[in-house]
Amino acid sequence: MSELFWTDGEIVPAEKAVVPAADRGLLYGDGLFETLLGLNGQVAFLNRHIARLNASAHALRIPCPLSPQELCAAVEEIVEQADEGQLYLRITLTRGVGGAPSELDAGTGRLIIWARPYQGYPQHFYENGMAAVLATTRRNQHSPLCKHKTLNYLDNLLAKAEAAENDADEAILLNTDGRIAEASASNLFIVAAEKLLTPPLDDGALPGIIRQVIIEIATELGIPCAERSLLPGDLAQADEAFFTNSLMGVMPLCRFAAGAIGCGQPGPVTRRLRESCEDMLADL
């Protein structure tokens, strides 16, 4: 089976998966999502994704029709049916249908789970690293949405498209104060003066699952690691840099704007953290 959706307790092929045209997720981006990696019948960091989804749903008062245990079981059920080596998985939670726009308590919540075969990023990205540019748009660290993975994601798509138009692979978003927040679809880490540094959440970084995993791995490996505000100059002068997200894992970043980062190749700290992250996935 190539592509499956779980909606309202049923697993159906893509052509039968629909939502009401009045769903608030569609009308206003009134919802959340999680992107997950499926590997050989297992799901990477499933409990962490469900915990983040529930925390955000609680903060934004979006009711979730399934308990964490039920949602976990639904994801495992669709993964079992999809029966592929590597899967792209997405959980979408909307506020559902109903109420005036600002009546946050009117909806009953709607869950959609999507599974499809996933090829992963081309190997040459991991070997040679990505190139990034600065996005024109800025991340709005003043918005409460900034700390949640909401359906308000068009700014990120436009930033990524802008990167492609400039022969780059990713776009880095500054916040409105000019500090680095994150990339269009990933968190950013740099290595400078033998320290691993990543922007704090208050600068507009999404609390990424792999971002947190990397902070934990670094601590375990004895690599000094801190959340610190970063300017574009810090990235340009870094010894190493990499992106993280649930689909790419640890992705070396070797070029920024016109220049090379460090020696222009994935560095030793990046390689070590990538291997540790891969080991965790192999142990699923």
Place this chain on the structure above:
Amino acid sequence: MSELFWTDGEIVPAEKAVVPAADRGLLYGDGLFETLLGLNGQVAFLNRHIARLNASAHALRIPCPLSPQELCAAVEEIVEQADEGQLYLRITLTRGVGGAPSELDAGTGRLIIWARPYQGYPQHFYENGMAAVLATTRRNQHSPLCKHKTLNYLDNLLAKAEAAENDADEAILLNTDGRIAEASASNLFIVAAEKLLTPPLDDGALPGIIRQVIIEIATELGIPCAERSLLPGDLAQADEAFFTNSLMGVMPLCRFAAGAIGCGQPGPVTRRLRESCEDMLADL
């Protein structure tokens, strides 16, 4: 008939109106919308709404499956079938299904038109004016989305809900530089030193249809009118203030934070502009 949807060339009741679960409008807020007022079988400023939708679609490279003339005819068709005195109408345009997230040219576009009976704002708001507070969130004037009415609207819903929690009727959003941008679902005008003033689009104001209509009416009536950056203090010290949007028309704003604006009642300029706007609607 109480509530109708136009999708894929057909007019159906709400329970039959669905969109694919993989539509990019739902997945990423990758789309636009227009909110329109239907009055006795006519639609207020229909051509202006369609022109704005098309201009934004062009800017964001979202393909529209209907020409402006066809879209106009589809709106008129659903209005005729809905057969109610006053209607809430909404046109939603999404990028449709398909492509990697950042592949802006992959979707084929999807149009949804929604018509339902509409009661309008309670009369006491027009007689006594609304009360507003400042929203916690800020409008991101750095984002290209800021000038378009996109499906990324959750910040606005949260701001409006915040107003209600603070016993107010509307929330005013500052931009990230602390200047007034607009309100959660409307544009803002003030009257100060016998001038009508409204924030410029570059400060984060959405180019509202009624905002533009009011600028034109004021010019016609010889009321000095200008786009000018406004701070919260300018609003607090204004002689008059009002909101505009397509559903409310001209809505007096008489209280801001703890204080009255002007004499705390709808002022003469506000009343005159509201009457002129009402006259235009009566002539539809």
